[in-house]
Amino acid sequence: MPINELQDTRIPPKSQIGALLWLKENLFSTWTNSVLTAISLYLLYICLPPLLNWLLISANFSFGTVNIFGFNIQFSEEMATNSNCGRSAACWPFIYEKFDMFIYGFYPREELWRPNAVFAITALLFISAKLIKSLKHKNKILLSFIILYPIISYFLLLGGFGIIPVVETYKLGGLMLTLIIASFGIIISFPLGVLLALGRQSELSTVRFFSVIYIEFIRAVPLITILFMASNVLPLFFDAGISMDKLVRALIAITLFQAAYMAEVVRGGLQAIPKGQYEAADAIGLSYFQKNILIVLPQALKISIPNIVGSSISLFKDTTLVLIIGLMDFLAVVTGAAADKEWLGRHLEGYVFVAMVLWVMLYTMSRYSKKLELRFNTENKN
Numbered sequence: 001m002p003i004n005e006l007q008d009t010r011i012p013p014k015s016q017i018g019a020l021l022w023l024k025e026n027l028f029s030t031w032t033n034s035v036l037t038a039i040s041l042y043l044l045y046i047c048l049p050p051l052l053n054w055l056l057i058s059a060n061f062s063f064g065t066v067n068i069f070g071f072n073i074q075f076s077e078e079m080a081t082n083s084n085c086g087r088s089a090a091c092w093p094f095i096y097e098k099f100d101m102f103i104y105g106f107y108p109r110e111e112l113w114r115p116n117a118v119f120a121i122t123a124l125l126f127i128s129a130k131l132i133k134s135l136k137h138k139n140k141i142l143l144s145f146i147i148l149y150p151i152i153s154y155f156l157l158l159g160g161f162g163i164i165p166v167v168e169t170y171k172l173g174g175l176m177l178t179l180i181i182a183s184f185g186i187i188i189s190f191p192l193g194v195l196l197a198l199g200r201q202s203e204l205s206t207v208r209f210f211s212v213i214y215i216e217f218i219r220a221v222p223l224i225t226i227l228f229m230a231s232n233v234l235p236l237f238f239d240a241g242i243s244m245d246k247l248v249r250a251l252i253a254i255t256l257f258q259a260a261y262m263a264e265v266v267r268g269g270l271q272a273i274p275k276g277q278y279e280a281a282d283a284i285g286l287s288y289f290q291k292n293i294l295i296v297l298p299q300a301l302k303i304s305i306p307n308i309v310g311s312s313i314s315l316f317k318d319t320t321l322v323l324i325i326g327l328m329d330f331l332a333v334v335t336g337a338a339a340d341k342e343w344l345g346r347h348l349e350g351y352v353f354v355a356m357v358l359w360v361m362l363y364t365m366s367r368y369s370k371k372l373e374l375r376f377n378t379e380n381k382n
Contacts (some may be wrong), residue, residue, distance in 0.1 A: 094346040102174050173332075228324070268307065
């Protein structure tokens with residue numbers, strides 16, 4: 001056999017490599033999948049062109065002169081208004097005009113450097129967490145960051161102590177308020193949920209009873225009811241002249257609500273731990289706290305990562321309910337901005353903007369959880 005023919009026989013057919021193989025295995029593997037693929041392509045053909053036309057092709061991008069990082073960039077002679085934008089496509093100058101309100105709510109415009117500083121510190125915290133992995137005392141440094149970060153953020157956002165002007169909490173709004181509520185609820189509810197999960201599996205009947213009562217009661221009540229109770233019922237228990245900030249009440253309500261769901265997520269991980277792990281910890285003489293902190297919880301939390309992130313994503317989306325107690329979160333601010341007489345009826349552009357921003361954030365959380373799963377995966381991959 002000639003050498004060139006021998007080499008040709010070693011090359012697999014095109015249908016067994018590359019894009020054709022992927023299409024065959026994922027989209028056209030069976031007759032059912034082929035039909036579903038054809039229907040999906042037809043639906044995309046119907047829906048995608050009008051959507052792209054509304055979003056991009058026929059949309060109005062007349063922003064006028066835009067200042068970006070101190071540089072004036074001219075997109076058009078003047079910014080479009082609601083009257084000359086048209087109704088057949090998106091009017092993105094509305095987003096640009098109301099951008100500060102969407103992000104910062106009613107925060108004083110002359111003090112925007114303060115929330116911007118908090119955003120910068122947050123980004124720096126994530127970057128530094130990656131850079132200090134190789135340091136000897138990385139755990140102590142991270143713990144210091146975790147303790148100092150909320151204190152510095154609270155001081156920058158709300159001010160006081162005679163150093164920077166005080167900003168009332170009712171001026172917080174937009175995406176900033178959504179991030180505050182979601183991050184506070186997720187971070188604080190996690191340790192509470194772990195304690196409740198351990199309490200529900202405790203051998204002490206009293207601790208187990210109250211843990212079960214709390215978890216089942218909270219899970220049987222909608223979040224909107226908890227928020228109403230925190231806003232309207234909780235003040236009735238205070239003495240005359242004593243009041244609690246509305247935002248603080250909302251944070252407490254959301255944290256207590258989320259803690260019950262987090263407890264069940266962690267309990268699922270605890271139940272997945274083999275009984276032999278508990279027996280081995282008892283056999284070497286570990287105390288209750290040593291057994292849970294060193295042996296049980298690390299394994300349970302690793303198993304629970306997908307469900308913990310899923311619960312956190314649900315809480316992030318549920319923050320829109322704070323509108324019912326008078327807090328203007330991201331979605332509420334966008335809805336209110338669309339009622340402005342100068343931009344009346346531009347709510348659809350606002351909702352698309354909210355959807356894109358939240359999708360990016362929640363998708364990032366989902367991808368990060370996937371990385372955590374791979375990072376802490378101790379199973380044999382072979």
